[in-house]
Amino acid sequence: MESVTESALTFRDATDADVDGLVALIESAYRGDPSRAGWTTEAGILQGQRTDPEGVREVVKSPDSRLLTVEREGRIVACCQLEHRGDHAYFGMFAVSPGLQGAGLGKTIIAHAERQVRDTWGAHEMHMTVITVREDLIAWYERRGYRRTGRTTPFPYGDERFGIPLRADLQFELLVKELS
Numbered sequence: 001m002e003s004v005t006e007s008a009l010t011f012r013d014a015t016d017a018d019v020d021g022l023v024a025l026i027e028s029a030y031r032g033d034p035s036r037a038g039w040t041t042e043a044g045i046l047q048g049q050r051t052d053p054e055g056v057r058e059v060v061k062s063p064d065s066r067l068l069t070v071e072r073e074g075r076i077v078a079c080c081q082l083e084h085r086g087d088h089a090y091f092g093m094f095a096v097s098p099g100l101q102g103a104g105l106g107k108t109i110i111a112h113a114e115r116q117v118r119d120t121w122g123a124h125e126m127h128m129t130v131i132t133v134r135e136d137l138i139a140w141y142e143r144r145g146y147r148r149t150g151r152t153t154p155f156p157y158g159d160e161r162f163g164i165p166l167r168a169d170l171q172f173e174l175l176v177k178e179l180s
Contacts, residue, residue, distance in 0.1 A: 006108050014060050014067035014079065019053050021076050022067065022095075026051050029095040031163070038098030045133060045170065046163035051093065055161065059083075059093060067093065068116070070109055072100075078109050082117055088125040088176075089117035110144055118179045126179060129153065129172035138175070146175040 014022060028034045030050040035041035042050070059067045059081050070078035077100055081093035091113060096106050117123040130138050132152065142148070155170035156162050 006112060008072055009077075009105075009108070010071040011112060012069050012071070014056075014069040016057065016060060018067075018069055018076065019056050019060065022056050022069065022079050023051060023053055025076055025079060025097060026056070026093065026095040029098055029101075035098060038096070038101035040096070040098075040101060040137065042131070042134075042163070045131065045166055047166060048160055048164035050163060052161060056093075066116075068109075068113060070105075078105060080109060080113055082113055084117070084121045084123070085127070087123065088127050089121060089123040091126050091128040094128075106140075107144065114177070114179055124179055126177045128175050130175055131155070132171050132173045133167070133169065138173070141175050144177070146177045149174045149176055 027050055029038060029040050030042045031046065031048070032043060035043050056067065059065045062083070064085070065081055065083040068080050068082055069076055078096040079093065080091060080095075083090040083092070091110070094106075094110075096109070114126055117126060126146075128141070128146070130141065132138075138148065151174040152171045155165060155172065157165060
């Protein structure tokens with residue numbers, strides 16, 4: 001698989017016109033059979049939706065959030081939410097097109113996002129939450145400098161906006177990275 005360099009990418013804030021395309025991207029990266037083409041799939045632990053147009057639109061419209069949209073050759077290939085929370089920023093809604101996973105695109109995007117929140121908002125830390133049973137994903141973030149905190153929050157069982165759990169032990173753990 002070819003490597004993807006930052007110079008081949010266009011980074012911009014999402015607009016209302018991007019909502020449907022971003023929902024399709026996020027769903028393809030995490031849910032259902034199409035997500036199995038990449039390694040970030042949650043198909044084995046959750047069914048149903050990962051997000052919906054209302055959830056994406058809420059991030060696009062929020063004054064404290066940006067939905068960073070990443071394009072390659074005019075096509076949306078990735079996205080991530082950056083939310084300003086005082087001295088730190090929150091990183092979420094991260095999705096890379098399954099066919100491009102494993103080519104270095106995720107590393108490039110997270111490094112760009114970290115620079116953005118440090119330079120734009122003066123954030124000293126990046127925070128994120130990851131489902132604790134996603135050991136491979138947590139290990140990937142640890143290789144990028146994130147550390148596990150042991151601080152967990154329950155999965156929103158019963159709220160199908162976040163998916164339909166296939167197991168009873170799901171919870172989120174806070175991961176943190178100091179930004180120099």
